Amino acid sequence: MVAQPPVCDFGWKAVDADLPGVGGASHRLFELKGENGLVVVFICNHCPYVKAITERLVRDAHDLKALGVETVAICSNDAEAYPADSFENMIRFAEENDFPFHYLHDADQRVAKTYGAVCTPDFFGFNGDLELQYRGRMDAAGAKKPTGDERRELFEAMKQVASTGEAPREQVPSMGCSIKWKQAA
Template sequence: MAVSPPVCDFGWPAPGFTLPGTDGRTHSLEELRGSKGTLVMFICNHCPYVLAVLDRILRDARDLQTLGIGVVAISANDAAAYPADSFENMQKMAQERDFPFPYLHDESQEVARAYGAACTPDFFGFDAGLGLQYRGRLDASRKEAAPEGTRRDLFEAMKQVAETGTGPQEQTPSMGCSIKWKVA
C-alpha cells in the first residue's frame, strides 16, 4: 500500500542516533552530519518505489556530498517478516551498488519511530544546525522512474539548503511502501 509522509515541519530538530552500518562500523548522526546540511533517508532493499529510483538516489547523494551535505540511509523494516531487508542483504546491496553513504540498520525501529518515518523512501533534509528543511520527494517518480530530465526535487531542495540554510516552502511529499513495523 502506498503511503505519503506529512509535510515538512520546518526547524524540527533531528533526533540523534548511533546504528550499525553495512561497512562493519557503527555510525552516529553527529559523525555523519555535513558542514552545509544532512540528508537522512529511510530506504529498504525490497520496496519497488526505492528500487525504481535507486540509481537516482545514488547519483543525487554523490552530487549532494560535493556540496557539503552529509548523507546516510537507514533501513528499519522488520527483516523477520521481510527477509530481503535483512542486514546481510543490506550489506550485499550496499556493496553491489557501491553506496556512497553509510547504510545503517535500525533493527529496534527506535530511530524510524523518533523520525516519524512513514514510507520507503522517506527523505529528511536538515540544515547545518540539524533543523528540518525538507521532507519531500526525490522527484516525480512513483513505482516506475519518471522520465529522464525530470526535475530533481530532493537535489534542488538540498542544494538550496546548502546555499541558504533554508528549504523550499513548497514541497511535494514522497510516496512509497509503508515502513514494515514489527508486531508488538
C-alpha cells in the first residue's frame, strides 16, 4: 500500500535510540550525527520505492558527509510477515549496495513509532542541534527511473541545513510503501 508522510514539523527534536547495525555493533542515533546534521531514513529491503532510490541515496550520503551531514538508515518492517526484511537480508542489502552509512534494525518498531515514520523511504533531516528541518522526498523521480534532470531535493535541502541550520519551508513529501507494522497480539 502506498503511503505519504505528513508535512515537516519544523523544530521537532530528534529522539535518541540504541539499535543493532548490520556491521555487528549497536549504535546510538545521536552519536551518528555529523557536525552539521543528520539524515534518518526509514527504508527496507523489498520496497520498490527504496530499490529505485538506493543508488541516489548512496550518492547523496557521500555528498552530504563532505558537508558535515551524516546519514543513517533504519529498517522497522515486521520481518516475520516480510522475511525479505529480516536482519540477515538487511546485511546482504547493505553489502550489495555498498552503504556508506549505518543500517540499523528497529525490530520492536519503537523508533519508527516515536518518529512517526509512515513509509519507505521516509526522510527526516535534522540540523546540527537535531531539530527537524526536512521531511520531504529525495527527488521527483520517486520509484521511476530518473531522467537526470530531477532536482536533488533532499541533498539541496540538507546542504542548506548544513550552512544555515534551516531547510526550505516548501517541501514535497516522500512517497513509498507503508511501514509493515506488526499485528497487535
